[in-house]
Amino acid sequence: EKGGYDHFMLKEIYEQPSAILDTFRGRLLSNEAIIKMVGVEDNMKKFLAADRIIVVACGTSWHAGLVSEYIFEDLARIPVEVEYASEFRYRNPVITEKDVVIAISQSGETADTLAAIKLAKSKGAFVFGVCNVVGSSIARESDAGAYTHAGPEIGVASTKAFTTQITVLTLMALRLARAKGTISSSEFRHHLIELEMIPAKVEEALKSDGYVQTIADIYKDATNFLYLGRGYNFPVALEGALKLKEISYIHAEGYPAAEMKHGPIALIDEQMPVVVIATKKGHYEKVVSNIQEIKSRKGKIIGIVTKGDKSVKELADHVIEVPETLECLTPLLTTIPLQLLSYHIAVMLDKNVDQPRNLAKSVTVE
Numbered sequence: 378e379k380g381g382y383d384h385f386m387l388k389e390i391y392e393q394p395s396a397i398l399d400t401f402r403g404r405l406l407s408n409e410a411i412i413k414m415v416g417v418e419d420n421m422k423k424f425l426a427a428d429r430i431i432v433v434a435c436g437t438s439w440h441a442g443l444v445s446e447y448i449f450e451d452l453a454r455i456p457v458e459v460e461y462a463s464e465f466r467y468r469n470p471v472i473t474e475k476d477v478v479i480a481i482s483q484s485g486e487t488a489d490t491l492a493a494i495k496l497a498k499s500k501g502a503f504v505f506g507v508c509n510v511v512g513s514s515i516a517r518e519s520d521a522g523a524y525t526h527a528g529p530e531i532g533v534a535s536t537k538a539f540t541t542q543i544t545v546l547t548l549m550a551l552r553l554a555r556a557k558g559t560i561s562s563s564e565f566r567h568h569l570i571e572l573e574m575i576p577a578k579v580e581e582a583l584k585s586d587g588y589v590q591t592i593a594d595i596y597k598d599a600t601n602f603l604y605l606g607r608g609y610n611f612p613v614a615l616e617g618a619l620k621l622k623e624i625s626y627i628h629a630e631g632y633p634a635a636e637m638k639h640g641p642i643a644l645i646d647e648q649m650p651v652v653v654i655a656t657k658k659g660h661y662e663k664v665v666s667n668i669q670e671i672k673s674r675k676g677k678i679i680g681i682v683t684k685g686d687k688s689v690k691e692l693a694d695h696v697i698e699v700p701e702t703l704e705c706l707t708p709l710l711t712t713i714p715l716q717l718l719s720y721h722i723a724v725m726l727d728k729n730v731d732q733p734r735n736l737a738k739s740v741t742v743e
């Protein structure tokens with residue numbers, strides 16, 4: 378059932394190229410240059426009339442929501458707020474009939490997310506669910522939605538659910554951008570072509586596995602890790618840190634790279650591995666200068682870079698390459714080595730990768 382892999386998590390990491398393809402199926406029609414999403418088409422008026430989108434989710438799904446904030450605002454020019462479902466529901470939030478709420482949940486059973494959408498519905502908001510499990514509570518409770526079609530995710534640490542959630546949200550943002558006219562038809566077409574190349578590029582990113590194992594072996598005994606990224610890759614830094622925490626029990630923090638100087642830089646010494654996502658285009662020069670700051674404090678740098686990168690290679694202790702793509706699609710690639718890094722460290726530390734202590738696959742308590 379693990380398909381020859383030692384753990385479900387590894388199997389699910391390797392399933393991502395085909396899972397993302399399944400997410401595209403019937404939706405991304407690049408020959409015709411259209412995106413077809415029934416749940417979006419049927420409710421286009423509501424999306425176009427929305428003053429803003431509120432995303433509610435927990436954990437990894439919340440990180441996918443953060444990535445979508447950048448995509449929706451960048452491409453479709455719709456203001457987005459991303460909320461922890463648990464905080465949103467307990468603070469008497471301002472919600473009106475003009476709000477669109479997107480609930481993201483792999484299991485579709487997360488109690489806080491479910492309660493948040495019930496609250497939003499009671500205030501008249503339109504609720505759109507992005508779930509993986511078909512027929513789940515959140516899927517049923519939503520007014521409309523789009524499934525991720527990632528297939529069953531068994532490992533407690535969410536992997537393919539995350540990348541397929543980002544894929545669905547990217548398709549939505551592009552579809553809405555087209556409808557709003559905030560993207561030209563040639564740009565739209567270009568995005569579709571680039572998106573279609575993502576599964577093959579994920580496949581290529583997975584080839585870093587051997588080198589990631591080498592890095593895992595060097596740093597597995599570290600007691601703290603820092604993950605840094607900017608823009609589209611800031612949420613990826615948060616997600617990389619969460620993956621490491623939950624399965625290896627090593628303390629890790631994700632930060633926007635520029636925030637480092639406002640505090641976390643004090644933590645950096647020769648014991649501290651710092652994973653920096655430094656792909657081309659995404660404020661690259663700024664991230665390179667952040668890397669210099671880490672290096673001058675003797676931190677160990679593991680850079681996630683675009684294939685062929687030179688500047689980071691000169692500074693970093695290790696670099697892991699991912700293929701080049703559009704900036705807004707980089708999270709789908711930069712996430713891959715971070716998943717592998719946490720996986721290998723946890724295996725080397727002999728942790729229960731698929732069922733980490735204290736965690737459940739779906740959190741049905743509040």
Ligand code: F6R
Pocket residue numbers: 435436437438439481482483484485486487490533534535536619623738739740
């Ligand atoms: C992290 C993880 C959790 C879930 C969170 C939300 O790897 O698995 O953080 O992402 O509990 O779960 P869903 O997406 O099912 O609502």
